[in-house]
Amino acid sequence: MATISWHKGCVKLIDQTQLPQKLEYIHCRDVKTLWQAIRRLSVRGAPALGVAAALGVLLGIKSFPGNDRKRFVWHVDKISTYLATSRPTAVNLFNVLARMKQVIRCYPEASVTQLKSLLRKEALAIGKEDRRRCRQMGSWGARLVRSGSRLMTVCNAGALATVDYGTALGVMYTAKRQGKKFAVYACETRPLLQGARLTTWELLKAKIDTTLICDNMAATLMRQGKIDAVFTGADRIAANGDTANKIGTYNLAVLARHHQIPFYVVAPESSFDLSIATGQEIPIEERNREEVLGFGGRLTAPQQVKVYNPAFDVTDHALITAIVTEKGIIRPPFKRNIQKTFRD
Amino acid sequence: MATISWHKGCVKLIDQTQLPQKLEYIHCRDVKTLWQAIRRLSVRGAPALGVAAALGVLLGIKSFPGNDRKRFVWHVDKISTYLATSRPTAVNLFNVLARMKQVIRCYPEASVTQLKSLLRKEALAIGKEDRRRCRQMGSWGARLVRSGSRLMTVCNAGALATVDYGTALGVMYTAKRQGKKFAVYACETRPLLQGARLTTWELLKAKIDTTLICDNMAATLMRQGKIDAVFTGADRIAANGDTANKIGTYNLAVLARHHQIPFYVVAPESSFDLSIATGQEIPIEERNREEVLGFGGRLTAPQQVKVYNPAFDVTDHALITAIVTEKGIIRPPFKRNIQKTFRD
Numbered sequence: 001m002a003t004i005s006w007h008k009g010c011v012k013l014i015d016q017t018q019l020p021q022k023l024e025y026i027h028c029r030d031v032k033t034l035w036q037a038i039r040r041l042s043v044r045g046a047p048a049l050g051v052a053a054a055l056g057v058l059l060g061i062k063s064f065p066g067n068d069r070k071r072f073v074w075h076v077d078k079i080s081t082y083l084a085t086s087r088p089t090a091v092n093l094f095n096v097l098a099r100m101k102q103v104i105r106c107y108p109e110a111s112v113t114q115l116k117s118l119l120r121k122e123a124l125a126i127g128k129e130d131r132r133r134c135r136q137m138g139s140w141g142a143r144l145v146r147s148g149s150r151l152m153t154v155c156n157a158g159a160l161a162t163v164d165y166g167t168a169l170g171v172m173y174t175a176k177r178q179g180k181k182f183a184v185y186a187c188e189t190r191p192l193l194q195g196a197r198l199t200t201w202e203l204l205k206a207k208i209d210t211t212l213i214c215d216n217m218a219a220t221l222m223r224q225g226k227i228d229a230v231f232t233g234a235d236r237i238a239a240n241g242d243t244a245n246k247i248g249t250y251n252l253a254v255l256a257r258h259h260q261i262p263f264y265v266v267a268p269e270s271s272f273d274l275s276i277a278t279g280q281e282i283p284i285e286e287r288n289r290e291e292v293l294g295f296g297g298r299l300t301a302p303q304q305v306k307v308y309n310p311a312f313d314v315t316d317h318a319l320i321t322a323i324v325t326e327k328g329i330i331r332p333p334f335k336r337n338i339q340k341t342f343r344d
Numbered sequence: 345m346a347t348i349s350w351h352k353g354c355v356k357l358i359d360q361t362q363l364p365q366k367l368e369y370i371h372c373r374d375v376k377t378l379w380q381a382i383r384r385l386s387v388r389g390a391p392a393l394g395v396a397a398a399l400g401v402l403l404g405i406k407s408f409p410g411n412d413r414k415r416f417v418w419h420v421d422k423i424s425t426y427l428a429t430s431r432p433t434a435v436n437l438f439n440v441l442a443r444m445k446q447v448i449r450c451y452p453e454a455s456v457t458q459l460k461s462l463l464r465k466e467a468l469a470i471g472k473e474d475r476r477r478c479r480q481m482g483s484w485g486a487r488l489v490r491s492g493s494r495l496m497t498v499c500n501a502g503a504l505a506t507v508d509y510g511t512a513l514g515v516m517y518t519a520k521r522q523g524k525k526f527a528v529y530a531c532e533t534r535p536l537l538q539g540a541r542l543t544t545w546e547l548l549k550a551k552i553d554t555t556l557i558c559d560n561m562a563a564t565l566m567r568q569g570k571i572d573a574v575f576t577g578a579d580r581i582a583a584n585g586d587t588a589n590k591i592g593t594y595n596l597a598v599l600a601r602h603h604q605i606p607f608y609v610v611a612p613e614s615s616f617d618l619s620i621a622t623g624q625e626i627p628i629e630e631r632n633r634e635e636v637l638g639f640g641g642r643l644t645a646p647q648q649v650k651v652y653n654p655a656f657d658v659t660d661h662a663l664i665t666a667i668v669t670e671k672g673i674i675r676p677p678f679k680r681n682i683q684k685t686f687r688d
Contacts, residue, residue: 020645020646021643154560185652186649187560188534188636188645189560190532190534190558190559190560191558193644193645196636196637196644196645197644197645200645200646200649201646204646204648204649209650210649210650211649211650211651211652212636212637212645212649212650212651212652213636213651213652213653214534214535214559214591214592214636214653215534215558215559215560216498216531216533216534216559216560216591216592216595217591217592217652217653217654217657218595219592219594219595219598219657220591220594220595220654220657220658221652223594223657223658247558247560247561247564248558248560248561248563250563250564250567251560251562251563251564251595251599254563254598254599254602255595255598255599257602258598258601258602292532292540292556292557292558293540293556295537295639295640295642295644296638296639296640296642296644297642298639298640298642299365300537300540300541300639300640301364301532301537301540301541301544301556302364302544302545302548304548305530305544305548305554305555305556306553306554306555306556307555307556307557308529308555308556308557308561308565309557309558309561310561310564313561313563313564313567314564314567
């Protein structure tokens with residue numbers, strides 16, 4: 001089961017807004033439909049958004065008429081710019097779009113037909129790489145999971161946040177395959193409940209011992225000594241290791257520090273943004289007030305109250321124990337070690 | 345508007361499960377109906393539960409037949425024991441029941457008719473005291489609110505948690521009356537959303553600048569320097585100052601400490617339990633799994649997942665800046681200063 005794939009000229013993706021009640025697929029035949037699917041979180045998760053952006057470019061070029069290279073390049077730029085407006089925080093989306101445009105620059109002599117083929121190859125390669133990298137992260141990360149331990153996670157950094165397998169949950173899947181026994185506490189992750197809806201669904205399918213909690217219960221579990229490590233994904237990691245991820249992640253990082261619990265981020269190279277020095281420069285998406293005013297589509301608060309709804313927060317690198325990547329486990333000092341890891 | 349009152353031989357209370365959509369009253373004509381209203385949180389909040397327990401005793405004795413004092417005493421004991429099973433954490437309920445029984449012990453010669461009258465007086469006095477004490481706490485607490493500040497609160501410690509006015513929100517009402525300008529961030533308080541449903545409703549009625557957030561957004565606001573103080577209520581305070589309150593309170597206390605933000609508890613003497621040394625001895629109610637699996641009857645998570653649903657947590661006294669009571673502001677060292685405050 002792939003979260004997102006290229007299927008007969010269209011992008012096929014699991015409609016994650018319907019889970020866990022229904023497993024339904026959306027077939028995006030044009031860029032706008034895909035843009036809307038990203039916007040309303042039918043597909044979400046930083047690595048999956050990267051793959052979605054690559055496949056979005058394929059959608060945009062498939063019926064490009066004629067053989068005018070200049071117009072084609074302009075067209076790809078236009079599609080990329082449009083796809084880049086879908087969501088602002090996950091850097092994978094922008095990294096992948098840059099990579100697609102780089103293909104064009106690398107082949108200055110290629111015809112439109114050749115470019116179409118090259119872009120198609122690149123996009124499908126990005127999808128394949130995502131699968132491989134998840135397994136590499138899983139292998140590295142599983143070293144940090146001791147048998148008998150109790151892990152906590154937030155939002156969904158699993159198969160549904162990638163093509164399959166996942167980042168933080170990929171670590172758990174690998175540990176499980178290695179025969180390790182452990183339990184997972186999933187934070188429900190208000191307002192859109194990716195933890196309650198997606199993470200528990202995935203973990204139960206994988207037969208992993210899973211307990212659902214509300215986000216505000218994490219502290220009390222830590223205080224009771226019931227959490228041995230926290231594993232989260234990432235939407236964008238700055239050069240110094242500051243990490244933007246789903247709202248509530250920073251909360252958990254502060255709590256983990258207070259209770260002396262290791263806090264691990266699991267993310268591929270495509271989630272790093274080495275062009276920015278610190279997390280302060282990461283744009284944080286604010287989403288609509290209705291998400292907070294209600295629960296599961298039901299209005300629960302007075303309509304006229306003000307709402308603050310940031311979709312992400314930034315965790316100081318100083319609160320992070322280590323970052324698990326496909327190239328190994330990065331430990332502090334992050335600035336130096338991130339550079340070292342990705343320079344090779 | 346009283347949250348709970350004695351009205352023509354029945355207990356009249358606002359059905360808080362219906363807010364903010366509907367302002368409806370429940371009329372409890374017998375103890376069992378009141379017990380159920382407490383159990384399903386139609387009335388909640390530690391001080392309000394104390395008053396509910398007192399009025400519950402009145403419900404139980406109103407049609408007691410005959411004049412056999414021994415049987416009457418036994419009957420009051422039975423009602424009290426039953427009411428005490430409604431919810432385990434808020435100590436006000438137990439403190440008030442003990443106080444009602446104390447009335448009987450103080451009048452060993454009184455007839456059943458006289459006892460009925462004495463108990464009625466005592467119960468109504470408890471309600472009146474609650475109103476007065478809320479205003480006293482408000483006056484003390486308002487000293488801690490500077491004009492221009494931004495406050496955070498969790499759950500509902502307002503008029504709806506008391507007969508009227510409130511504890512933590514009472515402080516805000518007083519500050520508002522004093523002409524201070526301030527803004528409040530209300531944490532929604534999963535799973536039952538007392539913050540989203542009740543606190544915002546109250547604060548908007550009082551024309552206080554109110555912003556609703558999900559519980560996991562508190563940390564990011566603090567990190568942005570947008571919170572100057574946290575004010576919460578309490579369900580039970582141990583002799584050393586450890587405080588049980590709505591789940592998520594301990595979370596906020598840890599965050600406040602990390603960001604060097606003052607953390608204030610506002611509670612009357614009836615919320616103190618000096619018979620226990622520390623918060624470890626406070627029984628924490630665990631509620632049913634359905635509260636976490638969804639909201640308002642709508643399922644959002646897979647039915648078969650395990651759930652942990654503690655209704656309260658315990659905040660270490662070391663994380664509390666001060667406790668505001670009707671007798672003044674108690675600062676550390678709490679053990680000594682709590683004793684001193686309530687000995688006089």
